[in-house]
Amino acid sequence: MEIDAPTDRRVVDLLREDLLLTGTKESCGAGDCGACTILVDGETRLSCLMLAAQLEGRDILTIEGLSRDGALHPVQNAFVEHGAVQCGFCTPGMALASVDLLNRNPDPTREEIRDALAGNLCRCTGYQKIVDSVEIAAVALRSKAGS
């Protein structure tokens, strides 16, 4: 896909304001909160600390692209079904950080889940349900991969 944008446009502004992909959130704007997390070539990156030019030739995944053919990703399903979403502001970043973790480590311990989500703040403090949901999503993804 090709877009026209000033090279120094912050990626979070490009996504939210130019492309109207408002699933990606901005909170601190300084790399501390993880609300603006996106996946670039499969790795979590903070879209508030990247400029548009850096996206050239990269594979970008935002929360809008996580579902497939109208079906939520197993991480999203687990978040919805197991109460991992309270106000929802951290959810896109949390979900993408969880996807990154489960791609690298399909069977993480709770400690490993906490470490992987350490860059994403939930100000509703709903961390237990989020960790539970990642564990449940891991089981779902493994059984899907095995079937």
Add this chain to the structure above:
Amino acid sequence: MTEIFLPRSLEGLWDIQDGYPEAAVYAGGTDLLVRLRSGLEKPSCLVCLERIEALKGVHESAQEIVIGAATTHSQILESPVIKQHFPILTKGVSVLGSPPIRHMGTIGGNIVTASPAGDSLPPLYVLEAEVEIRLKNSSRRAALADFILGPGEVDLKGGEILTKILLKRSPRWTIHHYEKVGRRKAQACAVASMAALLQVSQTGRIERARLAWGSVGPTVVISREVEEKLVGQPMSLEIFKSVSDVVKKAVSPIDDIRAGAEYRRTVAAALVQRLAEYGPWP
């Protein structure tokens, strides 16, 4: 609009620098882009180093291990070579920032930013790292401890680029230790940190020691006096406690939003006592 260049090679970088000598250089952007946004810096153009392959990766040569300056913290964490030879660096980088910050930030960036709290720095000081600095037609090497001059200040002149971090293998260290005390476990600058390499004899005597503290001075603090006092001693809590006063004199912390100077002195000394947990020996 600020122009941004993404050179693919060092040759490309030198060409850009010839045309735009005033360009600000960045790799991961986790520090520079925060400063740009807060208006602290207003460069007329930017050069991003993230696509220069020659600045990336961990390479082994007969004499030393070379880390490209634009190698991300995640790549260092995943490197089996670093894990095998320098587990202290793996430990330091593992508590740096957060996963996305480690995917973006680079070891060269951590050095050039020269924060007293940089988590890769105390490990690199005790490993006696050297750095390679390049211009288009010249290169030089320097000890990291000489390259870092003060908070945010390094010995880079007129378009020089930090290109490599060079580490000598030293298989004799028995203990590779790094601990950081911060306001939170993750995503927090160190209130105080300490890296320690100890060589311990079979009978439990400390034969060599290298210690370095972060966040308790304008740059990383080392103390030959503390190291000398530990050599020849057993791995006991009493011994590690006995150097507390020397540690407190060696460091020169400040009061800031994260902690007071006096608290930092206390933590710097307490961090040494943690080494007793590796004993008693054998």
